[in-house]
Amino acid sequence: MTRQERTAWGFVLPVLAIILFVFALPTVLALALSVTDYSIYALADWHALRFVGLGNFADLLTTPLFWRALGNTALFALLGVPMAIGTSLAAALLLHDASVRWKPLWRVLLFAPYVTSVVATAVVWRFLLNTRFGLLNRALGWIGVPPIDWLGDPHASIPAILLFVTWKIFGYNMIVFTAALSAVPHDLMEAARLDGASRWTRFRHVTLPAIGPTLLLAAVMSVAGFLQIFAEPYVMTLGGPAQSTTTVLYFMFDEGFKWWNLGQASAVAFILFLMILALTVVQARIGRRYEWL
Template identity: 40%
Template sequence: MTTTATAPAVTPTAKPARMTLRTSRSARRRRAALPYLLLAPALVTFGVFKAYPIVDSLLLSFTTGAGSATRAAGLANYRRLLDDPLFWTALRNTAEILVVQVPLMLALALLTAVGINSVLVRWRAVWRLGVFMPAVTGLVATGVMFAFLLRTDDGAVNRLLETVGLPAVDWLGQPFWARMAVVLVLTWHYTGYNAVIYLAGLQGIPKDLYEAAMVDGAGPVRRFTAITVPALRPVLLFTVVLSTIGTLQLFDEPYVLTGGGPDNASLTVSMYLYQNGFRYFDFGYASAIAYALTLLVSVLGAVQMRLMGEKDR
């Protein structure tokens, strides 16, 4: 009698289960790594072109000399700043331009925005485009254009002054008027940019507030001071801080318009930094100027945000 042995059936559940678990873990790892892979190009670009130059320039500010002659200098460059009369001249010029230009520009921008928002309703888009156009003009082109307009003998601005009976002004040859010429160029270039920002803020204010104020008998000035200005407080803070930072970093306009003259009357901190770095190749001192300017910008920005920012309730 022959007995036939039957092989036991093998349940193929353990191995596929392990493979499924391994596959799910691998998929989770890929999903977890995907955001980092997508961010990698931006992070590498930031590290190479932003973080590395910032750190390297900080280390450079503690050195002196150039090329193979570079050597450690400790805090010598920063001590030199305190005794450098030309640095203080550049800082004073920058401060004078800032004090005059920023309030003037922002006041004109706010008035322009209020006018476009309240009166010129049908042509609002056209006027908005018109006032914004100077902001897209190249800074070098703007400087060259105003250099011709402000010429003493045959400039269009002096011709206009003479037409109304006022004497001609030596815009680019007198220290005070050279700084005012820079103020004029900056105001023309950036007023429309800030006006468009204010216009966007004005359009976000509920009309019900103005209607309620008019019912209570509030006039235009009262409505402006009691409703418009408080409602625009965050926008005002943004433009004040941004304009202050931009003016402290002022370079293109005075460089093209006056070259820092006459007699360093329109020399700014950024221009002085450029001269030390790329004319005298004193990169350590130029880096120290850059970090002194960075500290100044940070302090002023913090003070402005403290004074104009929303108070905690």
């Protein structure tokens, strides 16, 4: 190895060691626990630990609550990802406009929710969505809309949490898209404008292909984030009402730390890991198809 290669490995190896310890090792341990009946009894006595093979996975397939949680999580991702990316991209396009004043201030204000505590902001939103004295229902009352039980109605709970999550992660994608838009070649935009292309045509054929890799990154991160929703329903609805906001991660938490069925909780974690990995691979293939990678 050359001196330059040794130097490069010297910088890379500590990071790889951290990744191995923080990510790879827990993944392997979760897989190992998922094929056992590891529970609170095994915590006290390792001799109580038994190998059950794929028994935990088979039990999950016959657990209605797991399928309900899986459906809720899929619904969160299906509705939330387009909402989060669409609003963030729209805001980035508005802030990229040269006519907008005080751009740094708007960026700071819109990015601030992302760096605040999830639990703290969820508690605030729980009061904002309160049926009796919440500000949202008061605002709706001014236009003649009756109060909505946002966190107590199964039909309104998912939209309420989606609204909160979109607001929470909105700023991160917006900043990423703003940086990507700044890198779009100005000469291409000017040439399209001189050729008489409309704003939509310029966005469709110039801007969108240029920010394709960033759009793919935002999609991958957003899908992984929405599939791992936990703190929001835990703080705001406790998985209710009628289990309408119970997600896969919330179900895993209950199995592991409420019922101390750690083997089955590990099986849930590994299934979620496989879901995120599969969707990431699919998104990467789509990115290669459109030459975004």
